[in-house]
Amino acid sequence: MITMEYRISDKMKALKPSAIREIFKALTDPTIISFAAGNPSPESFPVDELARISADIFRDSSTAALQYSVTEGYPALREDVKARLANRFNIGRDFDMTIITSGGQQGIELLCKTMCNEGDTVLCEEPSFIGALNAFRSCGANLVGIPMDDDGVDIDALESAMKSNPRAKILYLIPTFQNPAGTCMSLEKRKAAYELAKKYNIIILEDNPYGELRFAGEEIPTIKSMDNDGVVVYSGSYSKVLSAGMRIGFICGPEEIVQKMVVAKQVEDVHTNIFFQMLCHRYIAECDMDAHIADIRKLYLHKSGLMLSELDKNMPDCVKYTRPEGGLFLWCTLPDNIPQPELIKRAMAKKVAVVPGETFNSDPNKPSQSFRLNYSTPSDEQIIVGVGYLCDAVKSML
């Protein structure tokens, strides 16, 4: 029998598990059609190549692949990342440093730990990625949400938040295929946010897990590609192009900050699984990453197109939804006369799961009329059937 009285830290006492992870765990019923996940399609994993390279590593480099390694990451993979960021995105200057992290998630948490004392502020888009918001909360940071338009955060609101929050240390942005809103920040707003961050001495954390997954429209330069002043820490990941389960991401940012992130990483997990870091490097060296990414884009163009055409056919006009040019998500918004919690309840009764919009708010008690749909995980048939049920649920409330 427990006789102790546990004194949990203030920051963790306040933190709830991610609603999405909890929904994910609840989805053990195989008859449920889930549009709730953020998983890449299993078809995006290059299994045969990874299996072959894995056997090679066990054959020729098993000791290095199973022994302790350096915190910064496998040197050859760091070079690969650096080269791709430079050549493909014009990212990285002499003052920058690139390291490997245990998924994109770790880089987000490490930056917050490195910059924020308890009670410091992180500015974020409203809505934003729940995993990042919870990482900031777990560091004891205070969140201030900035309202968004279709082309990114409201710049006036951003400046007034910067002005009125002298303890703001980080501006967290997902400018490309924003999660959950599915929108892209315009080039003008990217430039404006950069200049404001510079003016108010606030670090931009540019989170870009979906940047390689554009299947329509014109590419927009990343904020990091403009960074000649050491304003931006850029976070990327192999989760959506090679494997999510291996947990490999990367950070590129000013060396003074990234060196401190390395020290923070050292005490979190010493280093990222080294076998899979070697696997990534050899995949990049031996296989055609660009061709593989082109295949994934084709797949998601098809899946998002299918979901959109089913919505176009069956969803009443009063419901608005985004038309994504990349990434994994659609964002739907209900009219005021259809209460979102009741709609989600009716969808769940028909065995369709979605993520309610308030999950992504800086204050999750603030209600939302929106919900998020994922199209990368469900099969084509599940998309057709599930969207049909979802539309039926809306129609039942008209």
Place this chain on the structure above:
Amino acid sequence: MITMEYRISDKMKALKPSAIREIFKALTDPTIISFAAGNPSPESFPVDELARISADIFRDSSTAALQYSVTEGYPALREDVKARLANRFNIGRDFDMTIITSGGQQGIELLCKTMCNEGDTVLCEEPSFIGALNAFRSCGANLVGIPMDDDGVDIDALESAMKSNPRAKILYLIPTFQNPAGTCMSLEKRKAAYELAKKYNIIILEDNPYGELRFAGEEIPTIKSMDNDGVVVYSGSYSKVLSAGMRIGFICGPEEIVQKMVVAKQVEDVHTNIFFQMLCHRYIAECDMDAHIADIRKLYLHKSGLMLSELDKNMPDCVKYTRPEGGLFLWCTLPDNIPQPELIKRAMAKKVAVVPGETFNSDPNKPSQSFRLNYSTPSDEQIIVGVGYLCDAVKSML
């Protein structure tokens, strides 16, 4: 050119990279004989079995092995850990919960984040494991070192530290084959520390990465095996028995605390590399873990014996060293008339690297006459030659 002025958090500003990791990086000169590492012997990695199982996983379960998974860990592996802890060590009660972590290191950091506000206190053995001390520092915790005898911490000093530090939340102990001191805490002291922790409502973090590596003497029950009150969070690892580079460890502790650690882990890395969690599970299910561990023990009995016999033959009597019954380390202490920094400098000039004792102090500015020797990583020849050089360095200072 950087125009920003970076405002690093107070806790990270104060934190220096681990001296050991830095020594490790400096050891690129292949002619240096390193007794500085804490690496397991590569001979302890069951390469052939891991290679075969890895191919099996790619063949029959690639989707699950490459996709996102749950934060708590692969369910089958959690069951394996739970069963081994219960059957082998009498660890785990109804109120406990077992999860998988990204190495033992992550569990240590997660517990501190879960329990400590900035400015709260962690009590630790003096000297203690640098990776844990830095994890506590990275959470903004205050460290209080408790002096040690050959049979563990001084119990009177422990009680007076508990009494005078009302913000003490955690007592961090490595009772078995302590790193760096190489000693074992006696059963009496384990019981006394447990009762004190219960009395003062302080959680014991029992770190036991070397518990399976006893090659001499009698086993002493873990503190967790006595825990009927929810006092102890127990941390273990597969780094020393299967692979260090894969980063898989585990935590067993009161569910109320471990549930909060899961939330903290979710925002650090979502989950541990799932492929290697499956690999561990199948290794345990299909191979003979006990026979493999018996082989590792034999290897370390040989290596520690060789290092001891070389020291016995060549080291002047004024230098004292422990005679370990398990683990990876020897702890040497110089007489007052031989300044340790000068000895380590002379050893390094002869291309022998060791870790200076002050690295392991709660206050690293407090000098130490001791240094740590590792015998698991060097070859037999390196042990013979390196110990010879080390003894020559001592003799040069007599």
